[in-house]
Amino acid sequence: MKVGLYFGTFNPIHIGHLTIANHLVEHSDLDEIWFVVTPLSPFKKKSSLLDNYQRLDMVHLATKDYDKLRPSDIEFGLKQPNYTINTLTYLFEKHPEFEFSLIMGEDNLKSFHKWKNNEIILENHSIYVYPRLSEGKVVNELKDHPKVIKVEAPIMELSSTFIRNEIKAGNNIRPMLPNDVWKLIDEMGFYR
Template sequence: MKIGLYFGSFNPIHIGHLAIANYMAEYSDLDQIWFVVSPQNPFKQKRSLLSDYHRLELVNRSIENYPKLKASNIEFSLPKPSYTIDTLTYLKEKYLQYNFSLIMGSDNLKSFSKWKNYELILQNHDLYVYPRPGFKDHEIELKGNIHLIDAPLMEISSSFIRKAIKDKKELPFFMPGAAYQYLKEMHFYEK
């Protein structure tokens, strides 16, 4: 089975994340998409970053009725800081029957050569790259199994949602209903 790993803080998850994951599940050769919720970096203070558990819960509530999408807390128990190569190595050892690929926005390719052991990632894993505003395909200089996916361009961001909630705006259509309800019940991002 071919698994696409979609890493992120998902702080909070929103319809843009879900539309990309849905597109990848339906229009690529990936069998499942795993949302890998990245833990808080212990060296950075971010008041707006929800706890790992709450962000995982928002993801779970968002995808509960779509079996091709899964939430993963795999990085919660790995050494910090989390490096993608270490997570991939752990997953390959734990799930021998799966083939893991990365899903990322095209903007991440600009700094990909700075990732720990990026060459090993490119040699051993496919990258499924979706478009991001302001990035052109011809700017890709990396060599490897890179698949440019013609997914819809998403210009929504988690920072926009956090700011809107702090500014007392109602955004029920920017997140799945169950996740938005949980966010409101818990009063996340209001201060």
């Protein structure tokens, strides 16, 4: 089985995340996409970042009606600060029957050459890249790399930061969130 790993803080998960993940799983050879919730580093305190399990709960709520989209807390038990290569190594040991690939926006691909052990990641894993409007260029080695697969997906310029700011300002952002995620945020008073 081919599994795409979509890493993020998902603070909160929104319709942009779901649209991209669903598009990729429907229009590529990926069988499933796992939303890998990145834990809060104990070395970084960010007041706007909700607790790991609150964010994981929102991902559960957002993906429960999608057969091919799954939440993952795989990084919660790994030593922090964590690097993607460590997560991939752990997943390969735990699930050798799966083929894991990364999912990232084109903006992240532009800095991929700076990632720890990026050569090893590319040797062993494909990267599915969705379009993003961003500055800068992709380094030449990655432009036509056989493991870098560009997917024509909708360009989503919706961000969790924008949503948090709108909630704090008291504006209605309900259409930008899955219904159950909106209900939880509203009931708990998150991001106010």
